[in-house]
Amino acid sequence: MREELREDEYELLARLAQRYYVDERTQEEIAREFALSRPKVQRLLDRARRCGVVAIHVQAPPWLRLELESQLREIFGLSDAIVCSARADPLAEREAVAQRAARYLERRLHDGCVVAVSHGRAVGEVPRFFRPASRLDVTFVSAMGGSPGVAAPTNPNEICRALAAGCGGEAVSLYAPAYVESVEIRDQLLAQEAIAQSLDRAAQATVALVGIGGTDDGCTMVRSGCLTTDEIAWLRSQGAVGDVLGNYVDIDGRSVASPHQDRLLALTVDHLRRVETVVAVVSEPEKPRAILGMLRAGVIGVLVVDEGNARAVLDLASHEPAMAGRAGGGPRPFPREV
Amino acid sequence: MREELREDEYELLARLAQRYYVDERTQEEIAREFALSRPKVQRLLDRARRCGVVAIHVQAPPWLRLELESQLREIFGLSDAIVCSARADPLAEREAVAQRAARYLERRLHDGCVVAVSHGRAVGEVPRFFRPASRLDVTFVSAMGGSPGVAAPTNPNEICRALAAGCGGEAVSLYAPAYVESVEIRDQLLAQEAIAQSLDRAAQATVALVGIGGTDDGCTMVRSGCLTTDEIAWLRSQGAVGDVLGNYVDIDGRSVASPHQDRLLALTVDHLRRVETVVAVVSEPEKPRAILGMLRAGVIGVLVVDEGNARAVLDLASHEPAMAGRAGGGPRPFPREV
DNA sequence: TGCAACCGTGAGCAAATGCTCACCGACGCA
DNA sequence: TGCGTCGGTGAGCATTTGCTCACGGTTGCA
Numbered sequence: 127m128r129e130e131l132r133e134d135e136y137e138l139l140a141r142l143a144q145r146y147y148v149d150e151r152t153q154e155e156i157a158r159e160f161a162l163s164r165p166k167v168q169r170l171l172d173r174a175r176r177c178g179v180v181a182i183h184v185q186a187p188p189w190l191r192l193e194l195e196s197q198l199r200e201i202f203g204l205s206d207a208i209v210c211s212a213r214a215d216p217l218a219e220r221e222a223v224a225q226r227a228a229r230y231l232e233r234r235l236h237d238g239c240v241v242a243v244s245h246g247r248a249v250g251e252v253p254r255f256f257r258p259a260s261r262l263d264v265t266f267v268s269a270m271g272g273s274p275g276v277a278a279p280t281n282p283n284e285i286c287r288a289l290a291a292g293c294g295g296e297a298v299s300l301y302a303p304a305y306v307e308s309v310e311i312r313d314q315l316l317a318q319e320a321i322a323q324s325l326d327r328a329a330q331a332t333v334a335l336v337g338i339g340g341t342d343d344g345c346t347m348v349r350s351g352c353l354t355t356d357e358i359a360w361l362r363s364q365g366a367v368g369d370v371l372g373n374y375v376d377i378d379g380r381s382v383a384s385p386h387q388d389r390l391l392a393l394t395v396d397h398l399r400r401v402e403t404v405v406a407v408v409s410e411p412e413k414p415r416a417i418l419g420m421l422r423a424g425v426i427g428v429l430v431v432d433e434g435n436a437r438a439v440l441d442l443a444s445h446e447p448a449m450a451g452r453a454g455g456g457p458r459p460f461p462r463e464v
Numbered sequence: 465m466r467e468e469l470r471e472d473e474y475e476l477l478a479r480l481a482q483r484y485y486v487d488e489r490t491q492e493e494i495a496r497e498f499a500l501s502r503p504k505v506q507r508l509l510d511r512a513r514r515c516g517v518v519a520i521h522v523q524a525p526p527w528l529r530l531e532l533e534s535q536l537r538e539i540f541g542l543s544d545a546i547v548c549s550a551r552a553d554p555l556a557e558r559e560a561v562a563q564r565a566a567r568y569l570e571r572r573l574h575d576g577c578v579v580a581v582s583h584g585r586a587v588g589e590v591p592r593f594f595r596p597a598s599r600l601d602v603t604f605v606s607a608m609g610g611s612p613g614v615a616a617p618t619n620p621n622e623i624c625r626a627l628a629a630g631c632g633g634e635a636v637s638l639y640a641p642a643y644v645e646s647v648e649i650r651d652q653l654l655a656q657e658a659i660a661q662s663l664d665r666a667a668q669a670t671v672a673l674v675g676i677g678g679t680d681d682g683c684t685m686v687r688s689g690c691l692t693t694d695e696i697a698w699l700r701s702q703g704a705v706g707d708v709l710g711n712y713v714d715i716d717g718r719s720v721a722s723p724h725q726d727r728l729l730a731l732t733v734d735h736l737r738r739v740e741t742v743v744a745v746v747s748e749p750e751k752p753r754a755i756l757g758m759l760r761a762g763v764i765g766v767l768v769v770d771e772g773n774a775r776a777v778l779d780l781a782s783h784e785p786a787m788a789g790r791a792g793g794g795p796r797p798f799p800r801e802v
Numbered sequence: 803t804g805c806a807a808c809c810g811t812g813a814g815c816a817a818a819t820g821c822t823c824a825c826c827g828a829c830g831c832a
Numbered sequence: 833t834g835c836g837t838c839g840g841t842g843a844g845c846a847t848t849t850g851c852t853c854a855c856g857g858t859t860g861c862a
Contacts, residue, residue: 140528
């Protein structure tokens with residue numbers, strides 16, 4: 127990499143680099159000037175960069191964490207990562223994350239897009255900041271039923287409505303609970319035309335906006351009544367670290383079957399895999415293991431996250447390398463195929 | 465140029481620049497990522513550079529004066545300029561300049577080249593450092609006759625011989641004095657086959673290696689007996705500031721007819737103009753006005769010079785802008801055409 | 803001294819880049 | 833309200849760049 131240079135080599139590289147980067151000559155002009163072949167000039171310029179003779183520095187605004195973002199992208203193969211700089215106030219931090227997610231959607235969405243939306247506290251904040259410059263003909267569809275046990279603004283239907291209002295688009299609600307008592311009832315509901323259609327729309331989305339849940343006793347799935355504390359404890363014992371839309375994974379990204387799996391009305395991991403861009407929005411602290419598991423599951427395409435979680439995830443990943451066997455098959459609580 | 469940026473613009477530019485320059489994505493990938501058109505990405509990257517969001521710094525070795533070189537190139541339209549950092553010892557400085565000139569020749573010359581060579585103290589030092597890696601089939605031809613009054617190593621014939629020895633090439637001497645008593649004698653000499661042939665070869669050179677003379681009483685032309693102190697004083701009174709091969713110019717680069725003009729055996733300015741690359745080597749202090757005049761005359765293609773002169777020339781040029789009317793025609797002491 | 807492996811080289815091609823141009827929509831002015 | 837102007841936009845093309853590959857020269861080893 128950063129091999130040593132003799133004095134005259136150093137001089138030549140510096141001269142070439144000066145001519146190319148500062149004086150903006152073409153490689154061919156420089157080749158003629160220095161009586162070298164063009165490919166050789168190219169190789170020398172490469173070397174100049176590798177050896178640090180040319181330093182390209184991006185003077186980023188102080189609030190950006192481009193380095194962290196690059197690492198996340200690289201390590202987990204994300205198509206994008208957005209890290210919000212840390213703030214003292216957790217509420218302000220969640221707002222900041224939601225705002226960046228909103229900005230991302232504004233530039234990502236265009237007329238005709240269909241967006242599947244999950245529940246979640248951070249996701250629930252996104253609509254407040256979602257104000258595209260011009261009207262967008264976008265359809266927001268619930269990717270999960272509603273839960274009476276959680277505050278209205280974190281319910282998918284409500285989030286869809288608010289997002290649609292923000293851009294002049296359409297909201298498609300899923301008129302069903304997130305969770306029912308038995309498999310039979312779930313199947314009856316899925317047989318309903320309105321419900322089946324909504325879930326179908328969601329499954330065909332090109333973008334999904336999801337939160338990542340944890341496995342502590344106060345996680346959203348417990349608070350919303352989908353799971354009992356016993357059930358979440360059992361999931362923890364199975365190695366589960368987090369979920370998206372009720373689909374639990376362990377720290378290595380492998381699916382973990384949950385007791386309520388086939389009583390949920392939500393998109394499955396397999397549905398999500400078919401979605402072009404799955405945007406995960408997370409800001410609560412104590413989520414790094416959940417995030418790491420989901421990232422390893424390979425479902426997430428874009429991660430919008432606070433600085434603390436980002437650092438913690440990268441730190442975890444470097445200390446706990448993923449095991450060989452990854453995600454793959456696993457149970458499919460929502461059996462409809464697209 | 466360095467327009468102001470809004471916060472979010474700044475962020476976008478920094479993100480793009482990071483992706484492009486640090487992560488080495490293509491503009492097209494970035495365009496897709498950010499949902500922009502490729503040309504727009506390009507324009508934004510341009511802006512990022514203009515606004516200093518990306519800083520490309522060439523970490524040049526401390527002994528290089530790339531900035532001065534660029535300025536010389538730009539202002540005087542040189543194809544190259546090489547500036548040697550200042551040294552306390554004038555002798556060491558001259559050697560350094562000669563060494564850089566030798567390096568330049570080593571990379572510029574290739575088999576089949578013909579090099580016309582003038583007299584001069586700095587030029588005379590070049591052969592000592594001229595050691596191409598491999599044998600070069602190059603012909604060195606005197607561009608001027610010899611003068612018994614000056615030390616052998618600064619006579620063109622001797623320089624040619626030494627250069628040829630350095631690379632295994634050929635030396636073509638001009639067996640004539642630089643200067644004769646009358647026009648008639650000059651014409652008689654020019655009628656000699658040997659002399660005419662040599663000068664013809666010199667006129668057809670692709671490279672010329674010349675010194676730049678001054679107009680003080682101790683200049684080479686006076687020391688070599690070509691001019692008397694009265695004559696040089698008269699030239700000064702006519703505005704002459706310096707010469708190449710006895711062709712004098714004023715500070716604006718216009719030719720100044722000299723009393724000995726048609727008694728010299730040397731290439732004229734018009735001959736030099738037809739040479740592809742005229743390399744001037746100068747190191748003596750007190751030469752800036754001479755250099756400035758010759759640069760403005762537009763004869764020089766490559767200037768190898770010490771730092772002091774380089775700075776002084778640039779300084780002079782910025783304080784004494786050239787006048788409208790430039791060089792051009794003027795008298796032609798050596799009437800043979802190529 | 804001969805042979806083989808290797809580094810460095812330049813030709814040629816495919817991709818990326820910079821640039822020109824015609825167009826569109828916003829804004830200002832009548 | 834209509835018209836003209838102007839900044840910004842993306843299509844298309846010419847140029848520049850990066851890369852692959854086959855070759856030659858040199859070096860190390862037998």
